[in-house]
Amino acid sequence: xxxxxxxDDRKYSKDHEWVKVEGGLVVVGITDFAQNxxxxxxxxxxxxxxxxxxxxxxxxxxxxxxxxxxxFSPIGGEIVEVNTELEDAPEIVxxxxxxxxxxxxxxxxxxxxxxxxxxxxxxxxxxIESL
Amino acid sequence: MNETLKRTHLYDWHKxxxxxxPFAGWEMPVRYTDIRGEHMAVRNNVGIxxxxxxxxxxxxxxxxxxxxxxLTTNNVSKLGVNDGQYTTCLNEHGxxxxxxxxxxxxxxxxxxxxxxxxxxxxxxxxxxxxxxxxVEVLDxxxxxxxxxxxxxxxxxxxxxxxxxxxxxxxxxxxxRVRLAGYDCHLCRTGYTGEDGVEILVVDTPFTDDGKKKATxxxxxxLKQGVEFGVKPCGLGSRDSLRLEAGFVLxxxxxxxxxxxxxxxxxxxxxxxxxxKYVGYDVVKRHKNEDAIRKTRxxxxxxxxxxPREHYPxxxxxxxxxxxxxxxxxxxxxxxxxxxxVKPNSVNEGDTIEVDIKGRIRRAEVRKWPFYDPDQYGASxxx
Numbered sequence: 001x002x003x004x005x006x007x008d009d010r011k012y013s014k015d016h017e018w019v020k021v022e023g024g025l026v027v028v029g030i031t032d033f034a035q036n037x038x039x040x041x042x043x044x045x046x047x048x049x050x051x052x053x054x055x056x057x058x059x060x061x062x063x064x065x066x067x068x069x070x071x072f073s074p075i076g077g078e079i080v081e082v083n084t085e086l087e088d089a090p091e092i093v094x095x096x097x098x099x100x101x102x103x104x105x106x107x108x109x110x111x112x113x114x115x116x117x118x119x120x121x122x123x124x125x126x127x128i129e130s131l
Numbered sequence: 132m133n134e135t136l137k138r139t140h141l142y143d144w145h146k147x148x149x150x151x152x153p154f155a156g157w158e159m160p161v162r163y164t165d166i167r168g169e170h171m172a173v174r175n176n177v178g179i180x181x182x183x184x185x186x187x188x189x190x191x192x193x194x195x196x197x198x199x200x201x202l203t204t205n206n207v208s209k210l211g212v213n214d215g216q217y218t219t220c221l222n223e224h225g226x227x228x229x230x231x232x233x234x235x236x237x238x239x240x241x242x243x244x245x246x247x248x249x250x251x252x253x254x255x256x257x258x259x260x261x262x263x264x265x266v267e268v269l270d271x272x273x274x275x276x277x278x279x280x281x282x283x284x285x286x287x288x289x290x291x292x293x294x295x296x297x298x299x300x301x302x303x304x305x306x307r308v309r310l311a312g313y314d315c316h317l318c319r320t321g322y323t324g325e326d327g328v329e330i331l332v333v334d335t336p337f338t339d340d341g342k343k344k345a346t347x348x349x350x351x352x353l354k355q356g357v358e359f360g361v362k363p364c365g366l367g368s369r370d371s372l373r374l375e376a377g378f379v380l381x382x383x384x385x386x387x388x389x390x391x392x393x394x395x396x397x398x399x400x401x402x403x404x405x406x407k408y409v410g411y412d413v414v415k416r417h418k419n420e421d422a423i424r425k426t427r428x429x430x431x432x433x434x435x436x437x438p439r440e441h442y443p444x445x446x447x448x449x450x451x452x453x454x455x456x457x458x459x460x461x462x463x464x465x466x467x468x469x470x471x472v473k474p475n476s477v478n479e480g481d482t483i484e485v486d487i488k489g490r491i492r493r494a495e496v497r498k499w500p501f502y503d504p505d506q507y508g509a510s511x512x513x
Binding site: 039040042045058063087 | 490
């Protein structure tokens with residue numbers, strides 16, 4: 001567990017997603033812990049651009065060789081961009097979960113309230129240690 | 132970690148070299164490196180699997196044949212010494228207690244190899260029926276290590292370490308052979324679709340010495356197999372390989388409510404047998420009157436998406452069945468699945484839909500194996 005990477009510049013959900021605010025938009029991905037647990041990611045599917053979500057809504061799925069996992073949006077809003085590179089190369093999520101492996105961008109509808117419900121890096125580290 | 136989980140002779144090696152997870156009451160390696168790499172090693176070269184979690188019973192005595200014919204659906208009388216067969220053991224309603232491989236290893240001696248998850252159930256079943264016959268049932272699961280060696284180069288690896296010629300042994304045969312100096316039953320069987328063997332390393336008690344011996348044999352296979360590209364393979368690739376070959380797995384395609392005819396494993400079921408086995412009449416009715424309640428199909432995704440167990444199968448929007456095993460085929464790089472649907476509802480080549488968590492995606496009904504049998508599998512063109 002100790003070699004799991006957690007970045008200080010973003011917030012985390014209990015479903016092992018990260019969010020990062022960038023120029024009024026929210027970028028969402030899954031954490032290093034999540035990609036490491038899933039191993040060999042074979043397929044990523046995110047709901048279409050234009051989909052409106054509330055925080056904690058299901059909005060996609062990640063397939064590994066062993067199982068299918070749902071993606072939940074930690075933040076409410078409208079999906080404005082989906083990382084289409086993952087269609088042909090889902091393994092990018094394994095290789096670079098906090099960078100090139102980002103999954104979608106949202107235009108948030110209730111950012112301050114939603115982000116208050118998430119963990120900072122230290123709290124997320126404690127959370128995964130407790131699992 | 133759960134104290135009640137069982138471990139094989141090779142547990143320490145798995146723990147050191149792989150990802151060990153709970154499976155059917157056992158702590159087993161799901162992978163050593165990556166599932167797809169291990170999968171393709173078996174399709175292209177050779178892989179070795181620890182299958183010692185399976186249960187192994189020796190059944191012997193003057194009435195062994197009649198006892199086994201009472202409990203299993205293939206024709207036991209067809210087995211000569213050193214022959215084996217794939218078969219099933221049914222309940223009174225024709226549902227499947229378990230599927231198994233049965234080897235005749237002596238005049239009145241057989242080995243019954245059964246699923247790990249069903250070991251206790253089958254043990255109880257054998258013990259319940261054996262007092263009516265002159266037979267002895269011995270659970271040898273802890274005294275015999277079982278290792279599968281699978282892939283187009285499996286026989287080359289085995290021949291290299293065998294004390295006699297093994298390449299002429301036929302499918303499903305079982306012979307006593309010394310491999311790298313270890314006493315073994317060499318069985319020409321497997322669960323991957325590829326050519327290969329399953330090895331029973333005898334005289335490996337579950338003691339420190341027995342474990343050391345089993346581990347030394349495993350390491351010898353890896354060492355001798357380097358020139359053939361051997362890889363140790365976990366249960367993840369074991370599952371993806373059997374799915375790609377279209378083989379059934381108990382708890383998914385087979386259960387107490389499913390007959391072998393519904394599962395479309397007719398080669399495991401014979402009717403000219405004496406005595407008639409438990410479940411005979413139901414299975415015969417399923418075969419003759421087409422009185423089946425469901426039938427197994429294979430499918431390959433047309434649209435993007437991975438079918439998974441329990442997902443509904445739709446035809447023109449109406450539910451006709453559900454997926455029992457699904458995943459990504461490393462050979463096709465497409466989602467594949469085994470499923471049960473209403474009898475006579477679809478034919479090979481038909482387009483159906485899979486409800487992937489609310490996303491309706493098209494798939495084609497296909498026969499198994501899902502790979503091109505000219506390119507992969509035991510009957511590939513050389």
